[in-house]
Amino acid sequence: MNKNDALLAYALRLGDNALILGQRMVELVAAYPELEEELANANFALDYIGQARMFYAYAGELEGKGRDEDDLALLRDENEYRNLLLIEQPNGHFGDSIAKLVLFEAFYLRQLEELVHCADKRIAEIAARAEKEIRYHLRHNTQWLIRLGDGTEESHARAQEAVDNLWRFTGEMFAADEVDNVFENEFDGPDLYRIREQWRETVAAVLEEATLAMPEDAWMASGGKAGRHSEHLGYMIAEMQYLQRAHPGASW
């Protein structure tokens, strides 16, 4: 894989992660039990959609085929998305959503911190902006996981179950493939091995404070980075793309 292909693939992955997670959070808009958390969730979702736009706009330029951010977001098929499997998992209950966000954002924040210093200027600029947003998200969501884990008997049990259920999707974040390796070597990109060590430290500290047990690493699901998704992504994309598919080019 050459340098340019890896850069394009890497930018798309970042965009796909941001878009699909943002869309998951959009599903929860108007579903929160508290107005303030409702606002926070919608803000966070918009942060992700905004990040997706920046990564997609850049990916479109790199590709050079005239596709813009909307084309990339709304006119690709399921197997063309390269987001992590963790991200597309259903929202479940509040504890599931929070656990998913903490597990992902503890990784994403480290990834962005590394990308700020990478050799590609545009990726570094977008990362610098996204990093501030995600730092706050992680802070907020971490506090929630601690509250739930160290809360009532029921919230503790449900938070533990959420972490246990999602654990098998965490391995994919650190499983470097060709795109990761070429990006790391050619653009001074993130070292996933080192990020994994930092991630484990962060997550272990949060789980400990939340009085939750850290699951054992066992079989890990993977495939999202290569376009092989769980059954959940297709439904999401169908809903997300409905308008553009039914009324191509619709705008207001």
Place this chain on the structure above:
Amino acid sequence: MSNKEWPLYEVFIRSKSGLSHRHAGSIHAADDQMALDHARDTYTRRSEGVSIWVVRSSQIVASDPAESAAFFEPAEDKIYRHPTFYEIPEGVENL
């Protein structure tokens, strides 16, 4: 599931211009840290501030509206407490 309401907090925001904190409104939160987050997400979404204070509404000691006559009216007829009897020297635009 309990439906207990979270306590109310008052939110004070200092805007960029270096003024003092001003009351922005109130939010509900389960604890102090959450109150700061909620204040941030509710009242500074459009860059309204650079500093936030939150305080439990129950911790505010407020004057009693029923006593407002005794509290405030005595000051109303004491105009000599206003610095309005000075002659402003010529050329001074703001005082």
